[in-house]
Amino acid sequence: MLPRQNLLEGSRSPAELGALIDLAEQALRTWQPRWSLFVAAAVAEEAIERLGPLSELSLASDGGWPQAERRRLRFNRRQPGGEEAPSDDLVPIAALELAGNFLFDPAEASDFRSALLAAGADAEELGDLWVHGDRGAQLLATPELAERLLEIAAQGPWLVRTVPVQVEPLAIEQLQFPSRRAPKRLNSVEASRRLDAVASAGFGMSRGRMVELIRAGVVRLNWAAVSSPSRELVVGDRIQLENRGELMIEAVEPTKRERWRLVMLRR
Structure with missing residues (x-):
């Protein structure tokens, strides 16, 4: 034990x-x-x-x-000599295309997840999911869930928001994964240590948009859900943004003009 x-x-x-x-x-x-x-x-x-x-x-x-x-x-x-016992290295993960025309009713990843859960998926059956432009989304899931979703889609139209969606199996090699940047160290001077100010600088987006994302629940602080844009950050804090990676605060120092000089690692 x-x-x-x-x-x-x-x-x-x-x-x-x-x-x-x-x-x-x-x-x-x-x-x-x-x-x-x-x-x-x-x-x-x-x-x-x-x-x-x-x-x-x-x-x-x-x-x-x-x-x-x-x-x-x-x-x-592991075996007594330190070697692993024989095992099947095939990873039980399936890939799906959730295809639809979202040009006039754009959907976010949360919309697809909500529709999947409403269709009977358990949260633990869902892997990464990312929006694929205005053509739908791509999903990694357990093979069991993938089979159920294909059966549901075969019975008639399945809606995400107001858009009929087709569910199609894919090989993992066919997926178009979200682009990720190589790790990069960033330097920035900000008026405050607030989450919205620091995260907007680190992830390269407007502060207003970052506030929207925080309140929508897609930003995490040290892996915990956070809903307050005004949370003040300290050295060691890690900000996770869904499908955009992670930002780590490496240094925070006050400047002579009552601002804050930050060193951040984005990965």
């Missing part, structure tokens, strides 16, 4: 981490690999940090593409 109490102590997501510990124990007991459903980036990060160092356990993660935020974790037992 794993030292559950020690592993859970101080966890940001104890329920989710506890479920992953259960899978890890199954892998250790049966010598067979176990895959989790999709977990949020914060949960995956914490699980890798806490379970990864365990000597008998091998842990891997995959979300369908290298920069995936939502990921599935694989637990496997």
Whole structure:
């Protein structure tokens, strides 16, 4: 048995981490690999940090593409010599195209997720999802959910907002992933340390638009939901923006003119 109490102590997501510990124990007991459903980036990060160092356990993660935020974790037992027990390396992830003409009724990723949940999907079955211009969206999901969605779409029109959507299977190699920049260190001088001011500078968008995104719930601070644009940031804070990556605050210093000089790492 794993030292559950020690592993859970101080966890940001104890329920989710506890479920992953259960899978890890199954892998250790049966010598067979176990895959989790999709977990949020914060949960995956914490699980890798806490379970990864365990000597008998091998842990891997995959979300369908290298920069995936939502990921599935694989637990496997190591043999006495340190080698992994034989396992199937195929990642149980399917890709789908959610195609429709959104030119006159633009949809955001949250609209597609809401429609998927209304159609019977569980949140844990959904991987990364990104809008594909005005032509719809692309989705990574469990194979079981992909099969159900294809069956639903075959029965008649499926709507996202007011737009009929076709569901089509794709090979992961056919996906057009969101563009991600290489890690970049940024320097900026701001009038305040407010979340909206710093994040707008770091992500390169207007402050008004950043306020909208924060209030819409797609911005996270240190992996936690945040709804207040006025939150003041400190060194070490990490800002996550859905499908746009992460911004880490590396340095904050006051200037002689009562402003703030910031060094940020965007990745």
